[in-house]
Amino acid sequence: MLYILNSYIFKLLFNVMIWLTLIGRGGQGIKSASHIVSTAAFLKGYYVQSQPIYRAERRGAPISAFIRISNEPILERGYIYEPSLIVIADESLFIDTNLNKDAILFVNTALDADKLRSLYNIENKRIITYNLTGLTLQILNKSIISVALAAVACRLIGLNLEEVEHAVIMQLEELNMQEEVDKNIELVRKVFELISNSNIENEKKRTKSVSVIDLSYHHPKISACYISVPANSISSEGWNVNKPIIDYDKCTKCMICFIFCPDSAIILNKDNYPVINYDLCKGCNICYVECPTKAIRLERNEATLDR
Numbered sequence: 289m290l291y292i293l294n295s296y297i298f299k300l301l302f303n304v305m306i307w308l309t310l311i312g313r314g315g316q317g318i319k320s321a322s323h324i325v326s327t328a329a330f331l332k333g334y335y336v337q338s339q340p341i342y343r344a345e346r347r348g349a350p351i352s353a354f355i356r357i358s359n360e361p362i363l364e365r366g367y368i369y370e371p372s373l374i375v376i377a378d379e380s381l382f383i384d385t386n387l388n389k390d391a392i393l394f395v396n397t398a399l400d401a402d403k404l405r406s407l408y409n410i411e412n413k414r415i416i417t418y419n420l421t422g423l424t425l426q427i428l429n430k431s432i433i434s435v436a437l438a439a440v441a442c443r444l445i446g447l448n449l450e451e452v453e454h455a456v457i458m459q460l461e462e463l464n465m466q467e468e469v470d471k472n473i474e475l476v477r478k479v480f481e482l483i484s485n486s487n488i489e490n491e492k493k494r495t496k497s498v499s500v501i502d503l504s505y506h507h508p509k510i511s512a513c514y515i516s517v518p519a520n521s522i523s524s525e526g527w528n529v530n531k532p533i534i535d536y537d538k539c540t541k542c543m544i545c546f547i548f549c550p551d552s553a554i555i556l557n558k559d560n561y562p563v564i565n566y567d568l569c570k571g572c573n574i575c576y577v578e579c580p581t582k583a584i585r586l587e588r589n590e591a592t593l594d595r
Contacts, residue, residue, distance in 0.1 A: 312377030317434020322353035538583035
């Protein structure tokens with residue numbers, strides 16, 4: 289029996305980010321679904337970040353995919369602890385999944401929302417259920433639900449059918465099987481038909497401010513090590529075979545040699561050009577290796593010419 293679902297659609301507005309989590313098992317196509325959702329959002333013109341996370345990489349093992357969608361650059365990274373929308377491919381995953389009770393929850397199951405809430409003691413007030421596995425068997429003759437999951441997620445976050453179809457075609461083009469592509473497009477259209485968007489304007493838009501700390505510039509001298517006296521060996525001459533020479537015509541004053549020198553043998557003059565103190569230089573050549581403009585060359589140390 290087909291149910292017409294009242295969906296809670298997120299509308300992507302200025303300064304609004306969507307946090308989406310897909311949860312399933314290896315073999316259910318969670319990674320592919322996340323690619324389709326991310327691609328569809330990107331085609332719509334949004335900034336997108338997608339991160340699938342595996343446990344054991346085997347069929348049946350739990351897998352999650354975290355997707356962030358925004359119309360501004362995305363500054364945060366990593367695990368999504370408070371998703372706007374959670375799409376679950378297998379109801380058995382309620383056993384070890386921590387759910388955000390304020391999130392909208394879609395579950396691939398034959399159970400209705402009230403039965404599911406009672407069976408698993410779910411606190412989420414907004415639960416949408418549908419038997420996607422049955423639908424994919426009906427249309428694809430297979431239980432591969434990746435495209436159906438992606439279509440649900442895209443529908444619930446307010447993406448257009450055209451972008452989703454395009455994303456599905458891009459995901460499946462390597463199959464080089466037009467019949468399979470056509471069936472999956474039919475599946476996407478069916479999902480969009482089944483999930484109603486009648487409550488778009490009633491959905492509370494979730495926003496979240498991201499704290500960005502503006503660190504003022506500080507000179508590398510503040511954080512670099514400093515040695516006030518020469519090395520405590522009798523003499524460093526004789527084993528530092530090569531010594532670095534700075535070509536100031538190539539030097540851009542990037543200070544990388546100054547920062548990387550392990551013995552503070554490089555100082556900065558009043559014009560912020562590096563100057564090598566050969567009394568401290570041990571000939572490690574780190575400055576030569578790290579210099580991005582190749583402004584440092586190596587010359588044989590005069591003290592070792594007779595070696």
